[in-house]
Amino acid sequence: MKLKPKMLKISGLNSFLEEQSVDFERLTERGLFGIFGPTGSGKSSILDAITLSLYGQTARKSSMYINTETDKLFISFDFEVGHGNERKKYKVERSLKKNKDGGINTTIARLIVYDKNGNQEQIIEGRTAVENELQNNIVGLNFNDFIRTVVLPQGKFSEFLTLTGTGRNEMLERILGLEEYGEKLNRKARNKRDIIKQNLNRIQGELSRYEGVSEEEINLLNKELAELIQNEVKLKTKIKELNEAYEKYNRIRNLQKELKDYFTKQNSLKEKQEEFRIKKEKLIKGKNSLNVIPHINNLKQTQKDLETNIQALKQYNMDIEKLNSLIEEKEKEYNIALDKRQNEYPNLLHKKSKVEDAIGILKQKEEIEQEIKGLKAKYIDLEKGIKIDSDKNKELLLKEADIDKKIEEKEEDINNKSVSSEYRKRLNHAYDLEKRYLQLRKDKKNFQIEKNNTINNIEKNNKELKEILNQLNSIEGTIKELDIKKAELESKKPKDVNEISYFQKKIFDLSSEIEKQKEINEKFDKLIKLQKEIEKGKNILDSRYIKLDIELKSKDEKLDEIKQEAVELERKSLASILRKQLIYSEPCPVCGSTHHPNPAILFDEGEISEKQSLIKELEAEVNLLKIDLVRLEEEIKNKTSEYEKNEEALKELKGIFSQSQLDKLEEERKTLEEKINLAQDYRTKWEEENKALDDRLTKNREEKNLLTNKNTEYKTNRDRDKDVLDKIETKLSEIEAETGTVFEDYNNFIKELNITNATDRIKEINKLDEEIELIAKQLKQLREENKTTKFDIEQISKKMNKNNEEIKLTRQSIDNKNNRVTELNLNIEQIVGKEEPLKLKAQIEKTITEILDKERELKACLDSENDKKNKLNEEITGLEKAIQILKDSSIALENNLIKSLSDNNFNSIEEVINSKVENNEIESLEKDIEAYTNEVKDTENNISRIRKELNGEEIQEEEWQIIIKNKDEAYIKHSELIEEIGKKKNKIDEMNKSLKEVEKLKAEASNLEKRWDMLNEILELTKAKRFVEYVSRSHLIYIARLASERLREITRGRYDLEYDSNNNFAIIDNHNGGARRECNSLSGGETFLTSLSLALALSSKIQLKGTTSLEFFFLDEGFGTLDANLLDVVMTSLERLYNESLSVGIISHVEELKNRVPVKLLVAPAVAGVHGTKVKMEYS
Secondary structure (H helix, E strand, O other), X not given: OEEEEEEEEEEOEOOOOOOEEEEHHHHOOOOEEEEEOOOOOOHHHHHHHHHHHHHOOOXXXXXXXXXXXXXXXXXXXXXXXXXXXXXXEEEEEEEEEEOOOOOEEEEEEEEEEEOOOOOEEEEEEOHHHHHHHHHHHHOOOOHHHHHHHHEOOHHHHHHHHHOOHHHHHHHHHHHOOOHHHOHHHHHHHHHHHHHHHHHHHHHHHHHHHHOOOOHHHHHHHHHHHHXXXXXXXXXXXXXXXXXXXXXXXXXXXXXXXXXXXXXXXXXXXXXXXXXXHHHHHHHHHHHHHHHHHHHHHHHHHHHHHHHHHHHHHHHHHHHHHHHHHHHHHHHHHHHHXXXXXXXXXXXXXXXXHHHHHHHHHXXXXXXXXXXXXXXXXXXXXXXXXXXXXXXXXXXHHHHHHHHHHHHHHHHHHHHHHOOOHHHHHHHHHHHHHHHHHHHHHHHHHHHHHHHHHHHHHHHHHHHHHHXXXXXXXXXXXXXXXXXXXXXXXXXXXXXXHHHHHHHHHHHHHHHHHHHHHHHHHHHHHHHHHHHHHHHHHHHHHHHHHHHHHHHHHHHHHHHHHHHHHHHHHHHHHHHHHHHHHOOOOOOOXXXXXXXXXXXXXXXXXXXXXXXXXXXXXXXXXXXXXXXXXHHHHHHHHHHHHHHHHHHHHHHHHHOOOOHHHHHHHHHHHHHHHHHHHHHHHHHHHHHHHHHHHHHHHHHHHHHHHHHXXXXXXXXXXXXXXXXXXXXXXXXXXXXXXXXXXXXXXXXHHHHHHOOOOHHHHHHHHHHHHHHHHHHHHHHHHHHHHHHHHHHHHHHHHHHHHHHHHHHHXXXXXXXXXXHHHHHXXXXXXXXXXOOOHHHHHHHHHHHHXXXXXXXXXHHHHHHHHHHHHHHHHHHHHHHHHHHHHHHHHHHHHHHHHHHHHHHOOOOOHHHHHHHOOOHHHHHHHHHHHHHHHHHHHHHHHHHHHHHHHHOOOOOOHHHHHHHHHHHHHHHHHHHHHHHHHHHHHHHHHHHHHHHHHHHHHHHHHHHHHHHHHHHHHHHHHOHHHHHHHHHHHHHHHHHHHHXXXXXXXXXXXXXXXXXXXXXXXXXXXXXXXXXEEEHHHOOHHHHHHHHHHHHHHHHHHHXXXXXXXXXXXXXXXXXXXXXXHHHHHHHHHHHHXXXXXXEEEEEEOOHHHHHHOOEEEEEEOOEOOOEOOXXXXXXX
């Protein structure tokens, strides 16, 4: 892709202050263009602006590039990339600002991407994001490559043309970045090879530990394992038969013992029969008493309520007599208050209306008076404001004159402290030489230190190598001694190792059998407990079934009784219904009388509703009880089935478990543990000694391997340090030579500039620049302040004129409002005379309120007393009715109590009270009786079950011991076989693991040997920079070919350039029969043309590293040293160089070149305190 500049805008950069635009479309339209201006005018700042916009830095590496008269810098650079219709436009914008500490911050970094139609497509913001996108995806060149491509310093490339051998290779190595393929690559390869050598030594040591590991040995072990497994299967079949006999007779022994225990328990239960008969009688009496006690309590409560109502009726009759007297007095007082309201109230309302009119006029007057007060205050404020503004105007005029004087002084100070850009340029060059000289001295010191350190390292490595050899000899002697001790210990190896293993295996098997017996016992106990819980649950369900059946019968009886009571209550309520329908002065529907002196007592209908609700509740309870009975029947059935299943499981377990067998197993295990203790002690002691010897041998062998590796490492380090020492001495010689040259150039510049030290002089100039920058800021502030002062003077004058006009209008408004106040005072006096309207209105309203409140208060009191009287009459009627109902209810409750005593087999209330038992005691009695009954039944069932299970079978103790002995002998033999099989399997597994490790180590060694050979080849190739020279020559042949094509074109076929076999450039003169000429024999013009062609070719080579080529470049050449004829040759060549895809820019201050360049950008230098650098375009 091609990159073409379009537009550049600059402000605040170096000598550029105001915004200046460089239109590259116009500047490059004729191919050749020039940028002209005096030294220090700002020509190079245009190139700085391009690199600053794209990469955020300048070629001159300065950080003080913001103009001293501003604190901001802004650059906008438009360019295109692409071919033909696919070209896309880009715009880069950057804004930088000085901070308080003197540094520079980036405030804007923005890249705008446009599509091929010119529409905005994407915006990328942020310094890092913008620079990465430009460098990686758009321009494709880094900063160093870009500046070498844009600016071609021709003088430098003529030096490149004439250089030979090492000088040219080093220069090309730096330009094309070939340093990585020289000494650095050689050093990396050597270090890698040393590491591989160490790893190969390590692998050989590890392989020696796996002698005797092979596939044939593994196959032999597998064959032996198969025979052992076959024998173990046969023995397992025999053990199964012995276990079946053991489990059968063990079950019979356990059942015999269990039957004896149940006979003992049955006799104990028969002794408690009489005790539980007495408890049953007490339980029945207690439950019956609970049915009678509610009737006794109801009768007592009804009699108590009857006496309370009779006393309340007497009190109500006394209260109504007092209330009649009070109502008569209140009626008299109310009539007097009503008469007063009807006669005086209308006159007071008319008088109040007239007074309210006078109050309205009074408010209007007060509002006008308030307005007059505000106008007077305003009048005073205006007079004060005019005086203050007048004084302030005088002060501002004096301030304006003072600021003008200060501005003139600051401008003069800036001119006195400014330093020319040419002087700065030469001083910077002297400063660079001074830094280089100091750096060379520092490098020399560092290399000398490195040399001394390297010599010390070589001596240290030699010393360490000697020490390692001594240690290796000592360790080898120790290993021989330990091998002899190891052989002696092996001859004393314990003989009873296999016997101990057998005993340990037998103990393990016994422990397993014991745990198995314990698990069976635990399972048996759980089943017995579960069986008891099932039986207990079934008994509880039976008891609940009986209890619910009794409760259901009781609820049915109670339901019938309440239904009869409800019928009786409905009969009594008929008279009450008629009583509610009676209306004063209307005939009774029964007797026809219009007077009702003794109406029937009102009946409480809530009692009937309560009875009906109770009937519904009882009916619902009866239905629920029936449902519960059906559910309980199903649960009892399920419990019975579960009990039978559990019984079968118990039969199976009883034939397996035996407590005596468990005790015998534990005793046998204890005996075996005691047997192996003595043998185990000897074996443990021997193993500890054997392990200690093995640990010492392993440790010494590892230490030997470590010392061998260290020996190799120190030898490698010593050889490497010798190579480094040779290179350091070479480098020190080069630094010594360069130091003398740099020091001589530096002294020449110091004398020319008439200074003693470049660093101090730069600090002085920087300090002057800081002072200029500070003065410029102060100057800017003064100008802003002056502008503000003039604006303030103008505003105050306008304000004073406005205030004078307003004070005249305020005086007229005050006079008009005083006349209106006088007129309103006369109107108020005509209505109320000398009295105050507000006070008079308050007196009238107070009198009206008192009349109305008195009448309302008496009316409310009279109504309240009449209401009380009516309510008392209603209460008396209700009490009379309630008393009659309570009398009837008392008689009915006495009859119910007598019936309940008879139904529950009691002769008197005292007998009921004495038989009463609390609920918790009833529950306790029920539980005791139920538990006793269940235990009797459980014992009988178990005796029957065990007899059935035995079925006449039994076993004697002598027979049982023979069965145990046969079983134990079979288990011992089986344990020995299992142990031997395990050992074989472990040995096979270990050998398989070792075989895999051997294969892995061999593969790793093969891979390392390949890398070793490869690194040896690389070291041979990179020795003495031969590889870099090869790559450099390839690049130079290609560059020479490109340069030759360019040279042939601009010289119209006369010259070609060639890179010969002696690594030198040569010129071929085609007009002289192809004669070859050395480059140092060329004239000045010929050298320029050849160097220019070579520079363009090298620039193209650098651009190949990126993705975008540039359609322009700048030639910054000292044309002032060329004579007129040579200048003519150069310009003709440059004009011939132009084509549609390449524009050439000349940066120069030589006036003679202006007439030869078709398009010129003229750069005018800045004028301190007036303006910055200005640019202007001209055509020839």
